[in-house]
Amino acid sequence: MVFANIENKIPATLIPGDGIGPEIMDAVVRILDVLGAPFAWDVQQGGLAGIKSAGDPLPGALIDSIRRTQLALKGPLTTPVGGGFRSVNVRLREEFHLYANxxxxxxxxxxxxxxxxxxxxxxxxxxxxxxxxxxxxxxxxxxxxxxxxxxxxxxxxxxxxxxxxxxxxxxxxxxxxxxxxxxxxxxxxxxxxxxxxxxxxxxxxxxxxxxxxxxxxxxxxxxxxxxxxxxxxxxxxxxxxxxxxxxxxxxxxxMAPGANIGEKAAIFEAVHGSAPDIAGKGIANPLALLLATCLMLKHVDRADLAARLQTAVDQTLKVDGVRTGDIGGKASTNDFAAAIIKRLANG
Structure with missing residues (x-):
């Protein structure tokens, strides 16, 4: 669904991804909504979901969407092991000439x-x-x-x-x-x-x-x-x-965000993979993908929103002590998102 033509909104492709991707992407989008991030999302499927729907982990509809928006936030995408498909990430970088990571x-x-x-x-x-x-x-x-x-x-x-x-x-x-x-x-x-x-x-x-x-x-x-x-x-x-x-x-x-930058497009992502072993358990850490959105906000000249978000993240981790299990805490994905949302709402 495309949310275009909304005043002051920036069209961007949103790819939920595989494994833990949909869970952490949902948390990140909820946080961005409270932040007032300026993105109008065009949601597209890739990876295993792309194979299921279109027979390709990188469907034509996804490529066409990024070609239109020139901007994307991507969850982790799975390339099936073995022959048949090249790496989804490599294909995206080549398709849009994203020369800088x-x-x-x-x-x-x-x-x-x-x-x-x-x-x-x-x-x-x-x-x-x-x-x-x-x-x-x-x-x-x-x-x-x-x-x-x-x-x-x-x-x-x-x-x-x-x-x-x-x-x-x-x-x-x-x-x-x-x-x-x-x-x-x-x-x-x-x-x-x-x-x-x-x-x-x-x-x-x-x-x-x-x-x-x-x-x-x-x-x-x-x-x-x-x-x-x-x-x-x-x-x-x-x-x-x-x-x-x-x-x-x-x-x-x-804790590791990434940005793939080219002259005509940019795709932002968490560096980690799809972690299928913990998918659906509600314990995945959305922080890397959230930090990638900070890079994305700076890329569209909204460093003010990126700074607000980074401050809320820092306060959640350091002051509130809310952390997911991989970084020494006990919070669920939703608990962590809720804590950041609370910080943003009170800020």
Missing amino acids: LRPVRTMIPGQRYDDIDLVLIRENLEGLYVAFEHYIEVGDDPHAVAISSGVNTRAGAKRIIRYAFEYALSHGRKKVTVVHKANVLKALTGIFLEVGREMAKEYEGRVVMDDRIVDACAMQLVMNPWQFDVIVTTNLFGDILSDQMSGLVGGLG
């Missing part, structure tokens, strides 16, 4: 193993090994005797994402960009990324500091001393891995 992490519950974490990972979203240019070679009677995957990084793609990282740092008061690579071994595939980073750093000299890390060293240093980092920019596969590690510094994937 923004994944911030910030300490919101004090007293954890790491305090005062405030990091941003910016991941190239369209190139590298993650795009899965793969095939098998048959040997004898084994059709899968050899598996081959090709990675492709381009100078143009590296320039686009690294410039995005430097510009993000400037516009958000960040001081340093760290380029993460594996140029000691993958000298061509990730060497081009490092080479572009060093070239581009000269344009921002005196405004933003640039350094670089080999990916395995970066992973270790994120555990040993994460405070040395500020903005990290890296290739597709490395970004996927490091962003999950970074979420562990602040409480796990339940």
Whole structure:
């Protein structure tokens, strides 16, 4: 159902998703309604629901909706294991040329193993090994005797994402960009990324500091001393891995929002998956998806609403102590949403 032509409303596609997706999306939409968020939702199905309704986890109606709205909030979508369907997330990124994946992490519950974490990972979203240019070679009677995957990084793609990282740092008061690579071994595939980073750093000299890390060293240093980092920019596969590690510094994937940004569209999501093992139990944490809406609100120039929502979330976690089980509490999905709604109503 499309709620278009409502005064001052911004058309946006809403994809409930699979597993816990509909539960956390319902909680988030109720919170956004109380906040007065400006979105007019066009609800579309994808993932397993898309296969059931249209025979495709990424139905044409969903694609057409995002093409119209150029803006989407997405719950976790399941790509069936095995042959037949490529990753839904990869297909969406390719379809709308969403070249930048923004994944911030910030300490919101004090007293954890790491305090005062405030990091941003910016991941190239369209190139590298993650795009899965793969095939098998048959040997004898084994059709899968050899598996081959090709990675492709381009100078143009590296320039686009690294410039995005430097510009993000400037516009958000960040001081340093760290380029993460594996140029000691993958000298061509990730060497081009490092080479572009060093070239581009000269344009921002005196405004933003640039350094670089080999990916395995970066992973270790994120555990040993994460405070040395500020903005990290890296290739597709490395970004996927490091962003999950970074979420562990602040409480796990339940705290990790993501934004997929292109020149003509943007899709906002929780980083975590559909968690079918807890679907329907009412215990899922909606926080990552809620934090993704903060990014979405900033994207449509409603930083005022994003700040109100972030304040309500912080007060719910720190002052009221209302938390779901994955972050040390006992609240249900609805309890957590109700606590944030109460904060917004009283604020």
